[in-house]
Amino acid sequence: MFPPDTLRTYELTPEERAVYATLKPERLPEHVAIIMDGNGRWAGHRSLKRFLGHQQGAKSVQLVTETASRIGLPWLTLYAFSLENNLRRPRAEVNFLMRLLRTYLETNLQRMMDNNVRMKYIGRTRELPSEVQDKMHWAEEATARNTGTTLTLALNYGGRSELVDAFRGLAAEIKQGHISPDRITEEDIHRHLYTAHMPDPDLLIRTSGEMRLSNYLLWQVAYTEIFVTDRLWPDFRGIHLLEAIADFQRRERRYGGLGEDSGEVDEEPDRIKLAAS
Numbered sequence: 001m002f003p004p005d006t007l008r009t010y011e012l013t014p015e016e017r018a019v020y021a022t023l024k025p026e027r028l029p030e031h032v033a034i035i036m037d038g039n040g041r042w043a044g045h046r047s048l049k050r051f052l053g054h055q056q057g058a059k060s061v062q063l064v065t066e067t068a069s070r071i072g073l074p075w076l077t078l079y080a081f082s083l084e085n086n087l088r089r090p091r092a093e094v095n096f097l098m099r100l101l102r103t104y105l106e107t108n109l110q111r112m113m114d115n116n117v118r119m120k121y122i123g124r125t126r127e128l129p130s131e132v133q134d135k136m137h138w139a140e141e142a143t144a145r146n147t148g149t150t151l152t153l154a155l156n157y158g159g160r161s162e163l164v165d166a167f168r169g170l171a172a173e174i175k176q177g178h179i180s181p182d183r184i185t186e187e188d189i190h191r192h193l194y195t196a197h198m199p200d201p202d203l204l205i206r207t208s209g210e211m212r213l214s215n216y217l218l219w220q221v222a223y224t225e226i227f228v229t230d231r232l233w234p235d236f237r238g239i240h241l242l243e244a245i246a247d248f249q250r251r252e253r254r255y256g257g258l259g260e261d262s263g264e265v266d267e268e269p270d271r272i273k274l275a276a277s
């Protein structure tokens with residue numbers, strides 16, 4: 001969490017401030033990940049072309065990021081372009097998404113600076129077109145010294161391919177004799193993930209009602225709380241992020257342990273006679 005004097009909650013809209021007032025600032029999530037879904041449906045409902053849905057979705061990215069930065073959310077990670085999107089979408093749509101990303105980075109850089117946002121990326125980004133990579137590096141460099149929210153865009157990202165890349169890294173360490181196979185720990189795997197520098201997400205939001213993980217951050221979401229909303233991504237705003245955080249704060253996280261309402265603890269369970277199966 002950031003020091004309270006660095007928060008800019010006075011910049012929230014009156015509606016956002018009303019929801020923020022219901023939150024416990026000491027229990028804000030450290031890391032929120034979002035599966036931004038529903039751009040195509042948003043456009044379809046308006047008889048518009050799909051690309052207009054993506055364009056509107058890019059506006060949501062900026063507005064949600066700004067709210068996150070105002071409340072001092074340290075990590076926001078958005079699923080912007082999956083490996084599967086790259087392989088399975090029509091070339092024209094992929095090309096449009098690449099052009100949109102470049103334009104997005106260019107036109108929003110000043111707003112990122114004004115909001116003290118640091119940009120990072122995860123995924124097989126080296127497979128993206130070189131002009132897109134150039135723009136990505138440019139935005140990452142320009143924002144590298146910002147100290148507020150880190151906005152990570154998952155680009156050409158897949159959870160399984162991230163694990164493949166991690167295991168390749170680990171295998172190389174084994175080959176070099178730095179680690180022995182029977183001593184591999186969860187921490188060793190974590191070190192080789194694209195997300196090694198950040199905490200696991202506390203909250204995963206998925207828009208447009210689908211109950212799937214879609215190959216997103218598979219290792220990292222082991223204990224993450226999931227919030228699914230029917231709202232389509234182009235209609236998602238900062239206030240909806242705050243509502244999802246309010247819902248998150250009403251939950252009890254157990255990490256496999258017992259909760260407050262788990263029944264009486266039996267001190268001598270060995271004495272209980274089990275029925276024959």
Ligand code: FPP
Nearest residue numbers: 036037038039040041054057058080101104
């Ligand atoms: C899902 O909509 C969304 C994506 C394919 C990726 C998200 C892309 C954006 C929000 C736009 C650009 C982002 C940045 C960072 C500039 P969909 O097409 O799967 O929607 P559908 O399921 O309704 O068809």
